[in-house]
Amino acid sequence: MTQAETSASPRMIAISSGKGGVGKSTVTANIAVAMADAGLRVGVVDADIYGPSIPRMLGIASEKPAMSPDQKVVPAEAHGVKVMSMAMLSDDDSPAILRGPMVTKYLQMFVRQVDWGALDVLLLDLPPGTGDIQLTLAQAFPLSGAVVVSTPQDVSLKIARRGLRMMEQVMVPILGVIENMSGFTCPECGTVTHIFHRGGGEAIAQELDVDFLGEVPLDPTVVDCGDEGRPLIRAAPESPAALAYRSIAATLAGTGGDVAGIASPFAWTLAEGTGKPAPASITKGGPSDRLAALDHSDGALFLRWADGTDRRLTDRDLRLACQCAQCREEMSGKRLLNPEDVPLDIRLTRIWSVGNYALGMAFSDGHDTGIYTFKALQAMVPTELEDV
Numbered sequence: 001m002t003q004a005e006t007s008a009s010p011r012m013i014a015i016s017s018g019k020g021g022v023g024k025s026t027v028t029a030n031i032a033v034a035m036a037d038a039g040l041r042v043g044v045v046d047a048d049i050y051g052p053s054i055p056r057m058l059g060i061a062s063e064k065p066a067m068s069p070d071q072k073v074v075p076a077e078a079h080g081v082k083v084m085s086m087a088m089l090s091d092d093d094s095p096a097i098l099r100g101p102m103v104t105k106y107l108q109m110f111v112r113q114v115d116w117g118a119l120d121v122l123l124l125d126l127p128p129g130t131g132d133i134q135l136t137l138a139q140a141f142p143l144s145g146a147v148v149v150s151t152p153q154d155v156s157l158k159i160a161r162r163g164l165r166m167m168e169q170v171m172v173p174i175l176g177v178i179e180n181m182s183g184f185t186c187p188e189c190g191t192v193t194h195i196f197h198r199g200g201g202e203a204i205a206q207e208l209d210v211d212f213l214g215e216v217p218l219d220p221t222v223v224d225c226g227d228e229g230r231p232l233i234r235a236a237p238e239s240p241a242a243l244a245y246r247s248i249a250a251t252l253a254g255t256g257g258d259v260a261g262i263a264s265p266f267a268w269t270l271a272e273g274t275g276k277p278a279p280a281s282i283t284k285g286g287p288s289d290r291l292a293a294l295d296h297s298d299g300a301l302f303l304r305w306a307d308g309t310d311r312r313l314t315d316r317d318l319r320l321a322c323q324c325a326q327c328r329e330e331m332s333g334k335r336l337l338n339p340e341d342v343p344l345d346i347r348l349t350r351i352w353s354v355g356n357y358a359l360g361m362a363f364s365d366g367h368d369t370g371i372y373t374f375k376a377l378q379a380m381v382p383t384e385l386e387d388v
């Protein structure tokens with residue numbers, strides 16, 4: 001039975017890198033084909049909106065995509081992999097002028113407005129870096145996990161470490177580290193020689209307690225393959241780099257990476273009773289930082305965590321705890337909201353998921369800019385008595 005038959009949505013894996021040019025897109029294209037060869041239904045979102053290269057690497061012609069009868073974009077398909085990329089929508093140069101919020105908008109469209117059909121895995125080739133765009137993307141999608149690609153050089157590994165920390169902050173599980181261009185494959189005899197310091201990726205993985213997924217050697221054929229639109233895994237399937245791609249793909253396809261807890265995204269409108277997330281199963285000793293159930297009654301929100309513990313917080317306590325810039329001074333953390341201005345009968349009106357790590361909440365006073373991290377919700381103690 002495939003993954004898609006057992007779960008409604010595909011496993012969404014982000015392929016990230018702290019800096020550009022480390023081979024993130026090449027890795028994405030090759031492991032996508034390796035997964036498709038292994039029988040998985042695979043999609044790739046080329047989220048590297050400023051330098052989309054997946055279509056070229058997979059030999060996809062730059063034609064405007066067709067629309068499905070229900071007005072969704074039909075993804076391109078090559079080597080058994082479905083692809084959506086900015087390169088398919090515009091000229092090469094135009095994406096660079098997009099600002100951060102537009103990038104997120106486009107990418108949400110790439111995930112939700114594309115006629116993917118049934119998929120087992122959706123790989124997201126993220127833009128390089130650890131800035132706002134990457135953070136927003138990690139928040140916008142219910143990612144099952146992220147992979148960090150790095151090269152063996154010290155500076156690149158330091159940057160990879162930053163990328164891993166960023167994913168940790170937004171509670172995206174890190175599925176592992178890939179070291180690319182690790183050693184040189186001789187074009188004559190296929191022997192791999194380590195020209196840079198070896199083992200840095202593995203050391204970072206160890207240091208941060210995540211898996212080391214493998215090392216892909218530097219192979220001049222990779223460059224020609226990328227330019228010819230034929231991934232190495234097809235052009236030289238027995239080369240050391242192709243073997244590495246296949247082994248990484250097998251590990252990623254096999255590892256859980258599924259997020260325990262209620263399915264996201266969701267948006268629950270309390271008055272209408274629409275969009276309430278279904279409760280998820282609870283495992284003894286399960287993760288305490290995943291939400292397993294949400295309920296609301298008598299002016300209070302009930303939260304149950306995946307380890308079985310729960311918490312009841314009144315709507316007013318939640319409104320008072322808002323950490324947004326209107327309610328808290330950013331630097332000092334001082335509360336700007338006067339508790340006397342918050343009516344005793346204030347009510348929650350909407351609750352929605354923010355990535356895998358927080359809830360957004362709207363209240364009957366019209367306030368809706370607060371983001372409540374699971375961590376903050378767990379640490380909350382009722383404040384109403386002392387505030388009134």
Ligand SMILES: Nc1ncnc2c1ncn2[C@@H]1O[C@H](COP(=O)(O)OP(=O)(O)OP(=O)(O)O)[C@@H](O)[C@H]1O
Pocket residue numbers: 017019020021022023024025026027048051053127128180181216217218219220222223224226241
């Ligand atoms: N293992 C490898 N051996 C040799 N060349 C490689 C290898 N991996 C990637 N390359 C080459 O390195 C260059 C950069 O690769 P790629 O475009 O995949 O990097 P990227 O991290 O996605 O870059 P960007 O910052 O543009 O997103 C390409 O020319 C590619 O062919």
